[in-house]
Amino acid sequence: MTRKLPDTPLLDELESGPWPSFVTGLKRLARTEDKPYAGVMKDLLGQLEHSYETRKGYWKGGTVGVRGYGGGVIPRFSEVAEDFPECAEFHTLRIQAPAGMHYDTETLRGLCDIWEEHGSGLIAFHGQSGDIMFQGCTTENVQKAFDALNEYGFDMGGAGPAVRTSMSCVGAARCEQSCFDEQKAHRLIVNSLLDEMHRPALPYKFKFKFSGCANDCVNAIHRSDVAVIGTWRDDIRIEQERVKEYVEERGRKAIIDQVVAMCPTRAISLDDDDSLDIDNRSCVRCMHCINVMTKALSPGKERGVTILIGGKRSLKIGDLMGTVVVPFMRLETDEDYEKFQALAHAFVESFAENALEHERVGEMIVRIGLVNFLEGIGLEPDPNMIRHPRTSSYVRMDDWDEEVEKWNARNNTAAE
Amino acid sequence: MSEAPRMPDETGVPDPLPLMHPLLRKNRGTWKWHDRPRPGVLHHVAEGGDEVWTVRAGTPRQMDVHMVRNLCDIADQYAESHVRFTSRSNIEFMLSSFDKVQPLIDKLEEEGFPIGGTGNSISMISHTQGWLHCDIPATDGSGVAKAMMDELYDEFIAEEMPNRVKITTSCCQINCGGQGDIAINIQHTKPPKIDHDLVASVCERPVVIARCPVAAIRPIVINGKPSLEVDERKCMCCGACYPPCPPMQINDPEHSKIAIWVGGKHSSTRSKPTFHKLAAAGLPNNPPRWPEVAEVVKMILGVYKEDARPWERMGEWIERIGWPRFFELTNLPFTKYHVESWPGGRASLNASSHVYF
Numbered sequence: 001m002t003r004k005l006p007d008t009p010l011l012d013e014l015e016s017g018p019w020p021s022f023v024t025g026l027k028r029l030a031r032t033e034d035k036p037y038a039g040v041m042k043d044l045l046g047q048l049e050h051s052y053e054t055r056k057g058y059w060k061g062g063t064v065g066v067r068g069y070g071g072g073v074i075p076r077f078s079e080v081a082e083d084f085p086e087c088a089e090f091h092t093l094r095i096q097a098p099a100g101m102h103y104d105t106e107t108l109r110g111l112c113d114i115w116e117e118h119g120s121g122l123i124a125f126h127g128q129s130g131d132i133m134f135q136g137c138t139t140e141n142v143q144k145a146f147d148a149l150n151e152y153g154f155d156m157g158g159a160g161p162a163v164r165t166s167m168s169c170v171g172a173a174r175c176e177q178s179c180f181d182e183q184k185a186h187r188l189i190v191n192s193l194l195d196e197m198h199r200p201a202l203p204y205k206f207k208f209k210f211s212g213c214a215n216d217c218v219n220a221i222h223r224s225d226v227a228v229i230g231t232w233r234d235d236i237r238i239e240q241e242r243v244k245e246y247v248e249e250r251g252r253k254a255i256i257d258q259v260v261a262m263c264p265t266r267a268i269s270l271d272d273d274d275s276l277d278i279d280n281r282s283c284v285r286c287m288h289c290i291n292v293m294t295k296a297l298s299p300g301k302e303r304g305v306t307i308l309i310g311g312k313r314s315l316k317i318g319d320l321m322g323t324v325v326v327p328f329m330r331l332e333t334d335e336d337y338e339k340f341q342a343l344a345h346a347f348v349e350s351f352a353e354n355a356l357e358h359e360r361v362g363e364m365i366v367r368i369g370l371v372n373f374l375e376g377i378g379l380e381p382d383p384n385m386i387r388h389p390r391t392s393s394y395v396r397m398d399d400w401d402e403e404v405e406k407w408n409a410r411n412n413t414a415a416e
Numbered sequence: 417m418s419e420a421p422r423m424p425d426e427t428g429v430p431d432p433l434p435l436m437h438p439l440l441r442k443n444r445g446t447w448k449w450h451d452r453p454r455p456g457v458l459h460h461v462a463e464g465g466d467e468v469w470t471v472r473a474g475t476p477r478q479m480d481v482h483m484v485r486n487l488c489d490i491a492d493q494y495a496e497s498h499v500r501f502t503s504r505s506n507i508e509f510m511l512s513s514f515d516k517v518q519p520l521i522d523k524l525e526e527e528g529f530p531i532g533g534t535g536n537s538i539s540m541i542s543h544t545q546g547w548l549h550c551d552i553p554a555t556d557g558s559g560v561a562k563a564m565m566d567e568l569y570d571e572f573i574a575e576e577m578p579n580r581v582k583i584t585t586s587c588c589q590i591n592c593g594g595q596g597d598i599a600i601n602i603q604h605t606k607p608p609k610i611d612h613d614l615v616a617s618v619c620e621r622p623v624v625i626a627r628c629p630v631a632a633i634r635p636i637v638i639n640g641k642p643s644l645e646v647d648e649r650k651c652m653c654c655g656a657c658y659p660p661c662p663p664m665q666i667n668d669p670e671h672s673k674i675a676i677w678v679g680g681k682h683s684s685t686r687s688k689p690t691f692h693k694l695a696a697a698g699l700p701n702n703p704p705r706w707p708e709v710a711e712v713v714k715m716i717l718g719v720y721k722e723d724a725r726p727w728e729r730m731g732e733w734i735e736r737i738g739w740p741r742f743f744e745l746t747n748l749p750f751t752k753y754h755v756e757s758w759p760g761g762r763a764s765l766n767a768s769s770h771v772y773f
Binding site for chain 1: 429431433444445460476480499502510546553558594626654670726758
């Protein structure tokens with residue numbers, strides 16, 4: 001006999017309104033009577049309604065995994081399984097999405113078929129770290145679901161103290177503001193660190209994210225330990241005829257208010273003939289003027305990345321944004337990418353060796369100081385790494401002269 | 417003898433190239449400019465002259481296979497069988513001809529998917545698992561996002577805000593939702609309630625003690641059993657002890673409140689990235705529609721929409737007008753809790769004689 005859907009008066013209220021409803025989706029699954037997950041989803045709805053009634057969560061963790069890997073499955077056992085027995089086990093598999101989150105419909109349908117056979121039919125596109133989250137699997141089926149997904153070309157993502165799943169923006173695939181091959185960089189770095197992802201052995205989580213420009217569409221600067229953000233070293237490209245069209249179309253005041261006056265380093269002025277004058281040595285590649293005048297302005301041609309380290313949320317010493325450790329690095333040739341990969345690995349190794357348990361790399365750098373971190377990696381300090389030089393005189397400077405010589409040597413080498 | 421068990425193919429991040437819309441694959445790295453013909457539609461032009469139109473639609477993120485297949489059917493019939501997702505869970509359909517844009521929009525709207533989320537709109541709320549799947553949530557994620565997006569729907573499908581608005585929600589103070597122009601986050605107001613019978617068997621006590629940001633946890637023996645106690649004068653109710661030690665229950669149906677934070681920004685566009693700052697707290701965690709939260713969020717957005725200049729993000733607008741004016745315009749109370757009280761917080765005090773009148 002078909003079991004009725006549980007009464008869910010509170011959740012039912014989330015079926016009204018114009019935004020598509022996840023509750024309606026849960027109910028559709030609970031009504032798919034020819035599939036084994038229908039009963040699971042009935043109990044899932046029941047437990048969720050219970051949470052809405054009591055304002056409490058009822059899942060606990062545990063240990064569930066797949067052969068060969070030490071992470072990637074998020075175990076969930078119901079604490080109220082006596083009332084909702086069919087969702088007693090409701091684990092998530094974190095599966096890495098294609099870089100840039102591109103899919104063809106055949107692939108999406110294939111993923112649905114696998115999850116319909118082995119799981120609950122509920123999928124999140126995507127989790128905050130960029131995984132496809134296949135939500136709702138029994139302990140017994142976790143291995144079967146993973147094997148099927150893995151044979152279909154997908155691999156487990158990260159969880160626990162490990163290199164985590166990464167994200168890259170749409171980038172070069174569909175954006176003229178892209179300053180490097182985000183998807184290539186994303187795959188190169190993560191795929192060369194899979195051992196650190198699948199067998200968690202780091203002090204804590206470690207995330208890379210890749211954004212093609214300062215607009216930072218994947219929120220790399222705060223949401224990753226290593227933010228790789230596209231930029232360029234030569235001049236902004238300007239098509240002055242297009243600039244004049246913008247001035248004509250929007251008016252001089254709008255261009256002055258919205259482009260000239262909003263430049264953070266006062267690097268732009270509007271000439272008397274309605275062309276733009278940009279002081280590129282003062283420009284910090286923030287993207288604002290390019291965002292406003294997409295047809296007239298574009299990033300320069302000598303492109304690469306700025307790398308920042310240490311972004312994270314509150315725990316334990318307060319929020320941190322990533323800060324610059326590599327002001328500019330070209331990413332064009334295979335050799336550039338090899339250097340980039342070696343650097344990424346050096347970051348992970350430094351973290352593995354020096355961080356305390358449950359300490360993020362940003363906190364580690366606060367503890368040991370940026371200069372010690374740079375020395376460990378083999379990077380030289382650079383004025384682009386700071387907002388301003390030190391204000392406190394409480395520091396020993398015994399070897400000042402040697403440091404000056406290093407600076408001079410570096411600058412002379414660069415000049416050659 | 418049984419077969420050797422299957423070991424994983426350690427393939428990592430899938431290559432997107434075979435899955436990518438053919439025009440994107442062909443013109444990768446050679447795009448020239450873009451514009452937005454209408455809210456929810458992007459138009460990109462390549463150096464070689466190829467053009468692609470992208471239609472962006474909202475999704476609930478947590479999707480059933482039937483919804484995903486429906487989106488695939490739409491993509492097969494009205495688009496060109498390729499989609500991608502944005503970091504805020506919107507789905508994008510790529511089209512090789514402008515003629516296909518309106519029929520696709522009509523179909524998506526007929527099937528209940530809103531078109532928008534581009535440019536200076538309010539995009540989908542980045543959210544977390546909540547009661548649906550997390551082991552430590554004080555509230556729901558999908559439910560808050562659904563309730564708020566119903567209220568903000570008109571601003572998703574239009575481009576009428578001063579600049580883009582990114583909203584986030586988080587079901588605990590770990591804040592998986594991240595920084596936002598507006599962040600809707602749980603704020604606990606009472607120390608954890610400890611089940612002393614379970615601590616010894618469930619928790620690694622040194623780990624839990626080390627996890628506390630203010631060193632408020634210490635070992636204790638209760639009824640002959642090792643346990644932990646919290647110095648409630650020190651405890652700031654952050655809940656960091658709860659994940660490693662579930663018997664230290666921080667979630668409370670009444671005392672886990674919702675706080676609203678404003679002015680977070682990830683991009684380095686114009687101003688440097690900023691953290692969101694406390695605007696309001698003490699709001700009830702009131703499912704299924706969190707009306708008290710929705711009211712404050714809509715009020716703040718309304719004032720921002722009215723008062724900010726074009727291209728100013730929420731935090732940039734407040735930076736210009738000053739916090740006194742923000743509290744005046746929003747009519748939100750300014751309390752002692754808005755003043756930072758941690759060692760790094762002195763940087764947020766006004767070290768000048770600049771005063772707004």
